Amino acid sequence: MILLAENGVKAIQLREKDLSAAELLKIAKKVISSAAKYKTNIIINDRLDIALLSKAGGVHSPANGISINDIRKLSNIFLTGKSVHSVSEANKAEKEGYDYLMFGPVYRTPAKVKFGKPQGLENLKLLCSKVKIPVFAVGGINPKRIKKCLAAGAYGVASIREFMQTKNARKTISEFMKELPGD
Amino acid sequence: MKRIGKICIITDTVIQKKYSHFEIAKLAIKGGADIIQLRDKSISTSELIETAKKIAILCRKNSVLFLVNDRVDVAIVSGADGVHLGQEDIPIKDARKLLGRNRIIGGTAHSMKEAVQCEKDGADYIGYGHIYRTLSKHKPDKPKRTENLKKIVAKISIPVFAIGGISPKNINEVVQTYVHGAAFIGSVLKSIDPVKTIKELRKKMYAIK
Numbered sequence: 001m002i003l004l005a006e007n008g009v010k011a012i013q014l015r016e017k018d019l020s021a022a023e024l025l026k027i028a029k030k031v032i033s034s035a036a037k038y039k040t041n042i043i044i045n046d047r048l049d050i051a052l053l054s055k056a057g058g059v060h061s062p063a064n065g066i067s068i069n070d071i072r073k074l075s076n077i078f079l080t081g082k083s084v085h086s087v088s089e090a091n092k093a094e095k096e097g098y099d100y101l102m103f104g105p106v107y108r109t110p111a112k113v114k115f116g117k118p119q120g121l122e123n124l125k126l127l128c129s130k131v132k133i134p135v136f137a138v139g140g141i142n143p144k145r146i147k148k149c150l151a152a153g154a155y156g157v158a159s160i161r162e163f164m165q166t167k168n169a170r171k172t173i174s175e176f177m178k179e180l181p182g183d
Numbered sequence: 184m185k186r187i188g189k190i191c192i193i194t195d196t197v198i199q200k201k202y203s204h205f206e207i208a209k210l211a212i213k214g215g216a217d218i219i220q221l222r223d224k225s226i227s228t229s230e231l232i233e234t235a236k237k238i239a240i241l242c243r244k245n246s247v248l249f250l251v252n253d254r255v256d257v258a259i260v261s262g263a264d265g266v267h268l269g270q271e272d273i274p275i276k277d278a279r280k281l282l283g284r285n286r287i288i289g290g291t292a293h294s295m296k297e298a299v300q301c302e303k304d305g306a307d308y309i310g311y312g313h314i315y316r317t318l319s320k321h322k323p324d325k326p327k328r329t330e331n332l333k334k335i336v337a338k339i340s341i342p343v344f345a346i347g348g349i350s351p352k353n354i355n356e357v358v359q360t361y362v363h364g365a366a367f368i369g370s371v372l373k374s375i376d377p378v379k380t381i382k383e384l385r386k387k388m389y390a391i392k
Contacts, residue, residue, distance in 0.1 A: 020271035021253060024373035046228050053277045064227030070260040074281075 003171065004163065007173040010156065012062050015045035028054035037123060041079060048074060060102070068096050085119070087130050094131045105129050105139020105158035106149060106169075110140055121152045128153025143172075146179035156180065187308055188217020188248065189379065189388045192225035192371060194238075195222060197204045199303065201370045207372065212245045220267050220366070222252035233357050235261035250289065255281050256267025265289070267310065270297065275304035287293045289344075293324065294352065298335050298343075310366055311335050313347020314357065318369060332358045351380060364388065 007028050009158055016024055016030065017146045024047065032042050032054050041057035046065045052056065058079030059152065068080050082093040083102045091099055103129060105112040106124050128135050134155030136153050149157055159176070166172040192211035194204040202210065208219050221235055235251055239262040242249035250265045251258035253272045258265060265287030275290050280286060289308045290301035301309045309333055315326050326347065327328055336343050342363035349357055350370035357365055365388060367381070374380040 021273045022271050025273055025277065034322075047254075049254065049281060050271060052256075052281055053273070060241075064229045064231065066228045066256065066260075070256075073260050074256070140376075147224060 003037040003169050004173060005035040007170060008171060008177050009040055011041040011043055011057075013043045013045055013158070014056075015060075020062075021047070021050065025050050025053055032056055043079065043081060045114075051075075051078065058099070061098075068098055069091075079181070081136075083125075087127050090127050090131050090135075094133050098133065100134040100136060101127075101131065101137045102138050103154075104137060106137045107140075107145060109140040109142025111160070121148055123154040124149060124154060132140060143175040143179050147177065150180075186329045187364070189309075190216045190362060190385050191218035191220060191344055191366035192216045193220045193222050193252075193366055193368045193373060195368045197225075198369055202372065202377075204234050205237055205241070207377075208241055210377045211381060212241065212247055212370075213260055214378040215385045216247060216381055218248040218250060218366075220250045221263075221266075224253065228254075231276075232257050233297070235263060239263050244264075249288065250287060256293070258282070258286070265307070266293070275301060275306050279305050290336070293327075295331075297336060297337065298339050299335070301345065302341050303341055306341060308342040308344060308363070309335075310338060310344045312345060312366075314345045314346025315353060317348035329356050329360050332357070332362060336360050336362050351383045351387065354384055358388060358391050364373055 014028055028044060028050055032156055035042055038107050043058045043127040044056045045060050046062055048071055052074060061084045069082055071078060080098045080099040081100045081102055082092055084090045085160040093101055103124060106117045106120045110114050116167045124137055136158045137154040139151040141157045146157055162172055164180055194207040196204060205223055211219050221238055222256045223231060234256050239249050250267045251263045252267045255266050255273055255278045266278060267289040268278060269291040275288055278288055287307045289310055290306040292298035292301050292309045292311050296307050298311060313326055314332055334346055344364045344366050345357050345362045346366040349365050349367060362373060371377050372378050
């Protein structure tokens with residue numbers, strides 16, 4: 001994960017449903033202190049307590065995750081993200097005050113096959129036109145697909161598989177970064 | 184000083200499917216429980232918070248202590264009285280930073296070493312077990328029996344709760360150790376009449392001072 005921060009990745013979301021809270025907290029603290037010198041936001045998936053204790057940059061709320069109202073009870077400064085799968089969910093999340101949205105799966109991805117057909121670029125475009133907050137495209141994203149997502153109105157992209165399964169993480173990151181606009 | 188009663192009921196919807204968390208909380212209150220601990224490691228955060236908020240209101244109305252297992256964030260946003268933390272959960276010292284001094288933190292201990300550590304870390308009580316054989320949780324180690332429980336009770340100054348396989352049949356032996364209280368799952372939730380079982384357990388637990 002530090003490799004990601006070192007090489008200019010803007011946000012890292014820590015998501016680990018199979019780890020115990022104790023282990024997750026340990027990892028979060030380690031990643032956040034090591035990444036402090038980079039301009040990378042470390043976002044914790046769903047666990048507000050771990051986000052607070054590890055001094056993360058924010059909390060991401062997955063489907064059926066913690067709500068922004070509950071997040072705001074404990075932090076006014078956290079960046080808050082929400083996973084959405086439709087325009088109505090996106091509108092609702094924007095109205096509730098989330099800072100950014102994650103929309104997908106845009107492309108087919110093994111992790112989400114069980115949820116049916118991917119959303120496609122058309123739905124991404126439609127959704128981006130309906131909200132003002134940044135939308136990150138997720139699901140089957142690779143460097144070749146980034147331009148299309150940005151053209152559809154996405155603010156950025158998120159990827160799991162491409163970073164986790166690559167043999168050369170630095171190369172993969174630089175391929176992603178080349179396709180994304182700079183600061 | 185935080186007042187901690189003697190009878191704790193843990194809401195478990197894995198070992199039984201008859202009652203929901205909220206239904207268990209209602210039965211527990213009816214039976215005279217002092218503490219209700221919401222435990223569910225598999226439902227979504229939004230469901231857990233929703234359930235916790237409902238039980239928190241119910242417990243407050245009835246002056247029963249309400250604790251959430253593992254999730255410190257859920258405990259705070261739902262208005263619970265505190266948390267119960269296992270060895271794999273958020274460390275007690277970290278939890279205390281978020282919960283402050285007034286909320287209750289309980290810790291699980293399976294050995295004298297862990298019990299001493301929990302007390303040192305600032306736990307308000309410890310749960311020690313499993314005392315007897317139990318099917319509520321997969322336990323690789325042997326039951327502690329009351330011999331070991333006695334040693335814990337002698338050494339630890341904060342309240343100790345015995346847990347694991349305690350039922351109306353063996354509770355007298357547990358009470359003899361002068362343990363502060365006990366936590367129940369299977370013996371109550373799988374009994375024909377949970378309310379009656381809790382009443383019976385309560386009577387026996389409070390028989391000794």
